[in-house]
Structures are given as C-alpha cells and as structure tokens.
Amino acid sequence: MGAAVKLESSVERFVGAPRKMLIDGKWVEAASGKTFETPNPATGQVLARVAAGDAEDVDRAVRAARRAFDEGSWARMAPAQREGILLRIADLIEKHADELAQLETLDNGKPFTESRHVDIPAAAGTFRYYAGWITKIYGETNPSDPAFFNFTLREPVGVCGQIIPWNFPLLMCAWKLGPSLACGNTSILKPAEQTPLTALRLGELLLEAGVPPGVVNIVPGFGETAGAALVRHPMVDKIAFTGSTEVGKEIHRETAATLKRVSLELGGKSPNIVFSDADTDAAVQGALLGVFFNAGQVCCAGTRLFVEQKLHDKFAEKLAQTAGGMQQGDPFDPATRVGPLVSKEQLDRVTGYLAAGKKEGAKPLIGGERNTEKGLEKGWFVKPTVFTGVKNDMKIAREEIFGPVVSVIPFKDENDAVLQGNATNYGLAAGVWTRDVSKAHRVARAIRAGTVWVNCYNVFDVVSPFGGYKQSGYGRELSSYALDLYTQAKSVWIKV
Numbered sequence: 001m002g003a004a005v006k007l008e009s010s011v012e013r014f015v016g017a018p019r020k021m022l023i024d025g026k027w028v029e030a031a032s033g034k035t036f037e038t039p040n041p042a043t044g045q046v047l048a049r050v051a052a053g054d055a056e057d058v059d060r061a062v063r064a065a066r067r068a069f070d071e072g073s074w075a076r077m078a079p080a081q082r083e084g085i086l087l088r089i090a091d092l093i094e095k096h097a098d099e100l101a102q103l104e105t106l107d108n109g110k111p112f113t114e115s116r117h118v119d120i121p122a123a124a125g126t127f128r129y130y131a132g133w134i135t136k137i138y139g140e141t142n143p144s145d146p147a148f149f150n151f152t153l154r155e156p157v158g159v160c161g162q163i164i165p166w167n168f169p170l171l172m173c174a175w176k177l178g179p180s181l182a183c184g185n186t187s188i189l190k191p192a193e194q195t196p197l198t199a200l201r202l203g204e205l206l207l208e209a210g211v212p213p214g215v216v217n218i219v220p221g222f223g224e225t226a227g228a229a230l231v232r233h234p235m236v237d238k239i240a241f242t243g244s245t246e247v248g249k250e251i252h253r254e255t256a257a258t259l260k261r262v263s264l265e266l267g268g269k270s271p272n273i274v275f276s277d278a279d280t281d282a283a284v285q286g287a288l289l290g291v292f293f294n295a296g297q298v299c300c301a302g303t304r305l306f307v308e309q310k311l312h313d314k315f316a317e318k319l320a321q322t323a324g325g326m327q328q329g330d331p332f333d334p335a336t337r338v339g340p341l342v343s344k345e346q347l348d349r350v351t352g353y354l355a356a357g358k359k360e361g362a363k364p365l366i367g368g369e370r371n372t373e374k375g376l377e378k379g380w381f382v383k384p385t386v387f388t389g390v391k392n393d394m395k396i397a398r399e400e401i402f403g404p405v406v407s408v409i410p411f412k413d414e415n416d417a418v419l420q421g422n423a424t425n426y427g428l429a430a431g432v433w434t435r436d437v438s439k440a441h442r443v444a445r446a447i448r449a450g451t452v453w454v455n456c457y458n459v460f461d462v463v464s465p466f467g468g469y470k471q472s473g474y475g476r477e478l479s480s481y482a483l484d485l486y487t488q489a490k491s492v493w494i495k496v
C-alpha cells in the first residue's frame with residue numbers, strides 16, 4: 001500500500017515526529033503532556049502522534065486569540081496588507097499541494113487524485129477568494145435625520161472557535177479560516193481527532209505567510225475535551241461548527257449560557273430524484289458521484305435515490321453494475337475510486353447500518369459488507385453498496401450513514417417525489433434529473449434544502465453559498481453570505 005506515489009520527504013518528517021499544537025505563534029506540547037495517535041485508514045497503521053489539547057490548552061489559545069484581537073494586530077491591519085497575507089496563504093498551499101495532498105490521503109484515506117485535484121486546490125481557492133473580499137467589505141451611509149450623520153461599520157465578531165470534521169480536513173480549515181480572517185477575526189481551530197495533520201501543516205504555512213502570532217491557534221484534540229472547552233469558554237464570541245447533528249444540538253444548548261454567535265453545518269439525508277425522462281446515463285454517473293465520492297463520507301451525499309417507478313428496476317441494475325466497476329483499494333493508486341472509511345468507529349457504524357438495512361428487508365444489489373480482500377483486510381473498507389427494496393421510513397433511509405451506501409426508492413409522480421424527498425428531518429441538499437425544464441424549476445423550489453442540483457450533483461464553488469435547512473443547521477458558508485457569519489454591524493451617530 002502507498003507505494004504508487006513517492007512520498008515527499010517533508011511528509012515523512014511530518015508524520016514521523018510527535019506533532020505539537022500552535023498557540024500564540026509557537027509550537028507547544030499539551031499542558032498535560034498527553035498525545036494521541038492518528039492512524040492510516042487504508043492500513044490501520046499509526047501515522048503520527050499528536051499533542052492532545054484539553055481545557056488548559058484551549059484556555060491558553062483563547063487568551064492568545066483574545067489578546068491578538070483586542071490589540072488589533074489583525075483587525076486594524078491595512079486591508080490591502082491583510083489581503084496580501086491571504087493571497088500568500090493560497091500561494092503556499094498551491095506550492096505545497098503534493099505534500100498536503102499526500103498528508104490528506106495518508107490521514108483520511110481518500111483517493112490521492114481527489115486530495116490533489118479537488119480538496120487542496122479548493123482550499124487554496126477559498127483563501128484567494130476571501131482575500132479579494134478584504135478590500136470590499138463596506139458599511140453604509142444611512143438616510144437619517146440631517147441633524148445627525150449616521151453610518152454603519154461592519155466589524156469582526158471577535159474570537160471564533162472553529163470546530164471541523166474529518167471528511168474534508170484541509171478544505172474545512174479553509175472554509176472556516178478564509179472568511180473569518182478576511183473579516184478581521186481571530187481563531188482557535190480544532191481539527192477532528194481523526195485527521196489533524198494537514199491542519200497542523202497549514203499552521204506552519206500561515207506563519208510563513210505572515211499571519212501574526214495568536215491570530216490563528218490550532219489545537220488538536222477530542223470533541224468531549226478540547227471541543228467542549230472551546231464551546232464553553234466565556235472569551236469566545238462565536239462558534240462555527242461542521243459535524244454531526246447530535247453534536248450541533250449539544251453546541252446549541254451549551255452556547256446558550258454565554259449567547260455566543262453560532263453557525264452549524266450538520267448532517268444530511270439528501271434526496272436525489274431521477275425522473276423517467278432524464279438522461280439515464282448522466283443520472284447514473286451523477287448518482288454514483290453523489291454517493292460514492294469520498295466513500296460517501298459527505299454531508300450532502302445523495303443517499304436517498306428516488307427513481308420514477310417505471311425506470312426503477314432498470315436504473316437500479318445499471319447503477320449496481322456501474323458501481324461494481326469502480327475500483328476500491330490503495331488510495332494512492334490513480335485507478336482507485338473508493339478508498340477506506342476514516343476510522344474503525346466509522347467502519348463499525350456503517351456496517352451496523354448495513355445489517356440494519358438487511359434486517360428491515362432491504363436487498364443489497366451489490367456490496368452490503370466490509371471489503372476484506374487481500375491487501376485491504378487491515379484497512380477500513382466497505383464495499384460500495386446499492387440497496388433496493390427500501391422504504392422511506394426504514395432506518396437506513398432516515399439516518400445519516402456516512403459511508404458508500406445508497407438506497408434506491410421508487411416514486412409514482414412528481415408530487416410523490418417531492419413528498420418523499422421532503423420527508424426527512426434534514427435539508428442540506430437535493431438532486432433532480434429531468435429533461436423537462438418546467439419540472440426542474442418546480443421541484444427545485446419545492447424541495448426544502450439549502451442546495452439543489454439539477455442534472456448534476458456535488459458541484460461546489462466558493463462563489464455559491466452552502467448550508468442547511470431544517471436540522472442540517474443554520475448559517476451559510478462560502479460566497480459573500482459567509483461574511484455575514486463573521487461580521488456584525490455597528491451603527492454610529494454623529495451630531496452634526
């Protein structure tokens with residue numbers, strides 16, 4: 001495993017030694033001296049040991065971020081100078097793209113081609129996009145009574161706690177840090193315990209780019225320790241979280257005590273709706289991308305695949321056949337389309353859902369089990385799975401699985417498709433496949449979700465907002481909408 005690509009020597013350095021955390025511009029060990037292991041999901045082998053942040057480390061990091069914010073080294077820096085620093089971050093990510101992509105694939109298990117050609121360039125692009133906003137964040141002159149001059153300032157929120165998941169580790173750093181830095185905030189970023197390595201490497205690049213000490217602090221550690229301490233800390237002004245709906249609700253409850261600003265990007269159970277008048281080949285490809293990209297560990301995965309009754313059997317067959325042709329294996333092999341799941345815990349969770357689906361009467365047309373073929377038996381691989389015989393009220397159709405598992409469900413007509421599609425607590429995304437333009441418009445409006453893709457799936461661009469309806473969370477990331485998460489308006493009155 002892993003022989004197909006020659007590792008950059010810097011990757012070996014990075015995965016070899018115990019990794020420290022970044023607080024106030026310095027690399028430090030955890031106050032407790034504790035570390036945790038991060039394994040390679042493809043082999044189960046330990047890649048690196050990482051400092052395990054806890055409440056005391058979080059407190060130091062928050063105080064550093066608070067000081068940096070209050071001293072104004074970042075928020076009051078000339079906008080063009082801050083812009084230059086964000087552009088340098090983007091350039092440095094691109095300069096080290098091979099190394100970052102290798103680290104990402106080693107730590108997360110995703111195919112190297114995806115790390116190298118999707119995640120890392122998108123991370124650089126996100127910093128570059130928000131660099132451009134820094135000189136274009138305006139307040140307003142308001143038409144008040146002429147006895148006064150009234151204007152609004154768009155000021156940063158302050159100290160931001162940013163808690164991210166393991167499915168797109170570096171990209172999630174960029175989605176959080178790009179807009180918060182652009183708006184003049186300071187941060188404590190907590191990467192997921194499963195995938196801390198690229199965030200820590202990014203920390204080195206941030207310093208190299210000229211981000212002042214304390215402006216970004218990176219504290220790896222577990223959710224119940226480092227994450228919870230960040231959520232509770234009274235000096236933190238805002239929490240931005242991406243992860244499970246369960247933890248999102250916990251954060252919502254916990255932050256009530258200090259009334260922090262909160263934005264939440266949570267789980268999904270997205271409907272992908274295929275009408276019988278669709279381009280079937282394109283819809284099959286879109287359905288595959290929708291659910292097997294990143295081994296299905298994607299919050300907007302199109303896991304409920306609704307297919308119009310008369311097309312259902314043929315479509316399910318074709319999907320299973322095409323899915324069967326996707327190579328699963330060594331993430332560094334350029335032919336690999338589906339890698340391992342991120343962790344043993346995720347493997348157990350997903351295989352648990354496979355068992356639950358079979359028990360409730362769903363039939364796997366393909367897959368339905370762990371992949372333990374030679375060379376993969378030590379990794380956390382689950383075979384791409386296509387379930388039929390699924391009803392929308394079964395556990396596998398209601399709960400987020402976060403693995404390479406799709407449920408194909410028939411529907412009668414447009415109304416039925418919309419009703420079943422919306423019959424979920426989630427509302428992150430949806431897909432619609434049809435050649436009928438009017439139908440596409442109607443269904444796109446009728447679905448209650450933050451993103452709807454018509455005749456495509458999983459299309460992302462930093463210019464377009466992303467976020468949830470219903471229990472998929474609130475707040476919009478990316479695009480100019482993310483600036484609203486990281487600024488607040490101040491109204492200033494001057495007596496003329």
Ligand code: NAI
Nearest residue numbers: 164165191192222223227228243244247266267299400402
């Ligand atoms: P999680 O929600 O527990 O973890 C996400 C992040 O939150 C990690 O950095 C974790 O350390 C942190 N965290 C956990 N508990 C916390 C707490 N009490 N306070 C503050 N931070 C906390 O997700 P997990 O356990 O890794 O995965 C469970 C399920 O969540 C997955 O099977 C999937 O369904 C969903 N998920 C959704 C994601 C998304 O992109 N929306 C990403 C990751 C997981």
Ligand code: MG
Nearest residue numbers: 223243244247
């Ligand atoms: Mg968890």
